[in-house]
Amino acid sequence: MDRAADPLLSVRALVLAPSKTIAFVVMVVALVVAPFFTYPLFLMQAMCFALFACAFNLLIGYVGLLSFGHALYFGWASYLSAYSAKAWGFPPELAILTGTATAAICGLAAGSLAIRRQGIYFAMITLALAQMMFFFALQAKFTGGEDGIQAVPRGTLFGLIDLHNEMAMYVVVLVIFLAGFLFIYRIVHSPFGEVLKAIRENEPRAISLGYKTDRYKLVAFVLSATLAGVAGATKAIVLQLASLTDVNWPMSGEVVLMTLVGGLGTIFGPIVGSFVILLMQYKLAIVGEWVLVIQGVIFVACVLLFRRGIVGELANWLRIRL
Amino acid sequence: MFEIFGIPSTALFGQLLIGLINGSFYALLSLGLAVIFGMLNIINFSHGAQYMMGAFAAYLLLQYSGIGYWPALIVAPVLVGITGMIVERLFLQWLYKLDHLYGLLLTFGLALIIEGVARNHYGSAGMPYTVPESLQGGRNLGFMFLPNYRAWVIVASLTICIATWFVIERTRLGAYLRAATENPSLVRAFGINVPRMITLTYGFGVALAAFAGVMAAPIYNVSPQMGSELIIVVFAVVVIGGMGSILGAIVTGFGLGVIEGLTKVFFPEASNTVIFVIMAIVLLVRPAGLFGRGG
Numbered sequence: 001m002d003r004a005a006d007p008l009l010s011v012r013a014l015v016l017a018p019s020k021t022i023a024f025v026v027m028v029v030a031l032v033v034a035p036f037f038t039y040p041l042f043l044m045q046a047m048c049f050a051l052f053a054c055a056f057n058l059l060i061g062y063v064g065l066l067s068f069g070h071a072l073y074f075g076w077a078s079y080l081s082a083y084s085a086k087a088w089g090f091p092p093e094l095a096i097l098t099g100t101a102t103a104a105i106c107g108l109a110a111g112s113l114a115i116r117r118q119g120i121y122f123a124m125i126t127l128a129l130a131q132m133m134f135f136f137a138l139q140a141k142f143t144g145g146e147d148g149i150q151a152v153p154r155g156t157l158f159g160l161i162d163l164h165n166e167m168a169m170y171v172v173v174l175v176i177f178l179a180g181f182l183f184i185y186r187i188v189h190s191p192f193g194e195v196l197k198a199i200r201e202n203e204p205r206a207i208s209l210g211y212k213t214d215r216y217k218l219v220a221f222v223l224s225a226t227l228a229g230v231a232g233a234t235k236a237i238v239l240q241l242a243s244l245t246d247v248n249w250p251m252s253g254e255v256v257l258m259t260l261v262g263g264l265g266t267i268f269g270p271i272v273g274s275f276v277i278l279l280m281q282y283k284l285a286i287v288g289e290w291v292l293v294i295q296g297v298i299f300v301a302c303v304l305l306f307r308r309g310i311v312g313e314l315a316n317w318l319r320i321r322l
Numbered sequence: 323m324f325e326i327f328g329i330p331s332t333a334l335f336g337q338l339l340i341g342l343i344n345g346s347f348y349a350l351l352s353l354g355l356a357v358i359f360g361m362l363n364i365i366n367f368s369h370g371a372q373y374m375m376g377a378f379a380a381y382l383l384l385q386y387s388g389i390g391y392w393p394a395l396i397v398a399p400v401l402v403g404i405t406g407m408i409v410e411r412l413f414l415q416w417l418y419k420l421d422h423l424y425g426l427l428l429t430f431g432l433a434l435i436i437e438g439v440a441r442n443h444y445g446s447a448g449m450p451y452t453v454p455e456s457l458q459g460g461r462n463l464g465f466m467f468l469p470n471y472r473a474w475v476i477v478a479s480l481t482i483c484i485a486t487w488f489v490i491e492r493t494r495l496g497a498y499l500r501a502a503t504e505n506p507s508l509v510r511a512f513g514i515n516v517p518r519m520i521t522l523t524y525g526f527g528v529a530l531a532a533f534a535g536v537m538a539a540p541i542y543n544v545s546p547q548m549g550s551e552l553i554i555v556v557f558a559v560v561v562i563g564g565m566g567s568i569l570g571a572i573v574t575g576f577g578l579g580v581i582e583g584l585t586k587v588f589f590p591e592a593s594n595t596v597i598f599v600i601m602a603i604v605l606l607v608r609p610a611g612l613f614g615r616g617g
Binding site for chain 2: 064068119129138288294
């Protein structure tokens with residue numbers, strides 16, 4: 001049977017790696033019981049950001065490409081999802097698809113420009129392109145400028161499930177998040193993923209082995225942008241809001257921070273990181289602008305002291321892979 | 323008054339002047355970035371924040387110790403440059419052996435800290451800083467009105483840019499710098515203290531940013547977020563010019579400022595984005611950048 005066509009492979013790979021299976025089961029159980037103990041809205045938001053961070057990690061962790069402009073895909077998917085749901089009356093599933101497709105197209109355009117340069121330039125290009133699209137969002141009529149798109153209807157999923165019910169919405173977000181997570185897991189552990197890791201370790205060598213690395217990088221970039229789009233589009237439906245915050249550069253920095261705190265290149269790190277950072281933002285909302293300072297301090301501390309991140313350090317300490 | 327392409331000449335030359343002013347700041351900042359990158363192999367994301375620190379230093383010097391514009395033009399860059407050197411000793415020196423990305427991430431964190439502290443103390447509204455008395459007023463050139471202060475900014479930044487280029491490309495000190503960029507261990511073997519040179523280079527690059535900040539204070543208001551918006555445009559400028567050439571950084575900076583100014587006249591909606599669009603076109607046509615040598 002063709003390896004690439006086996007849909008059960010990701011599940012099988014999980015079974016073969018016990019530490020990851022245990023971590024995955026713990027995560028699913030925690031997410032299933034969590035809404036009975038804490039605010040479902042917070043958890044849904046956290047899952048959207050977790051998927052966003054996982055998508056970002058696909059690039060930095062497994063291809064070694066630092067995109068400093070991932071807010072572009074998250075934010076524009078969020079806008080198109082919100083707009084199509086509100087102005088065109090799209091049902092939620094179509095709205096999310098519209099947002100995701102937008103992110104994929106933006107990812108294809110930005111990615112094919114950015115992969116023309118390496119390393120540090122790649123980061124600067126992605127940041128600059130994201131800033132350009134921020135200005136478009138600022139000037140375009142349909143985005144609502146400073147107000148954003150508010151009061152987006154959640155609608156009825158497939159015409160059956162009313163998403164204004166908080167629990168129904170929660171289950172939908174959980175399913176989207178887990179599907180996205182398993183998809184990324186599948187990518188990373190596929191032959192395609194192995195080539196990506198080879199590019200991360202030594203690109204000239206991968207080229208000399210006959211791989212068209214630019215194509216691999218572009219596909220990885222588009223996949224990452226698309227998944228960031230799924231996260232952004234879903235977030236717009238959950239919070240019923242799309243705003244300039246989602247496309248602006250601090251959002252790009254935030255997803256970098258989440259991934260760095262959790263652990264670059266670990267499969268669970270971005271999830272832990274996004275929960276930690278979001279929790280911090282909620283708890284510290286009272287201190288206002290100091291959040292910015294604290295985030296900066298965490299950045300500095302992570303780079304100097306904990307480059308492996310929370311999950312990376314934990315895995316290292318337990319001598320397992322997560 | 324006369325018209326060019328249906329645009330009144332005063333409007334055209336006015337925007338051209340603003341373009342040259344913006345270009346001066348692009349040139350000074352991308353020059354600093356290029357100097358720092360050459361020596362430290364780090365993209366200094368906090369460059370915008372340090373530019374803002376320069377403007378704040380000038381503002382605070384005036385508020386609390388009555389030190390005016392002219393002394394501040396020297397004192398503020400020195401002070402900010404010293405904080406830069408402390409940052410290099412405390413943080414950056416541990417990163418040289420790591421991937422470039424960590425330098426970017428660390429300096430991004432520093433930028434957040436600096437901007438956050440400034441916002442906590444001064445809110446996000448801008449504070450005015452008056453033009454020094456000796457440079458108030460302006461002269462009528464016949465086709466346009468030229469404020470003295472703006473003329474001074476253009477002349478001063480051009481002078482600093484060319485002086486920097488001269489020091490790096492034409493003096494013995496510059497030769498050491500360039501040699502240490504190529505092969506630090508060899509230069510060390512000749513008895514030159516390379517780590518100290520790296521610290522001083524970072525301090526100098528940061529001081530350049532602060533100098534630009536002081537000059538910007540009377541033109542734009544002094545505000546905490548004045549740096550973060552500028553630095554992203556400067557990144558695009560650096561991508562267009564490539565960081566391999568000092569002269570390239572200067573030419574690209576001024577050139578793009580002028581193009582941006584002209585866009586404001588002919589197609590104002592695009593003036594925010596024109597530099598990014600040019601960056602995209604350059605990447606398509608000449609991926610290595612206008613003055614780049616690969617990479």
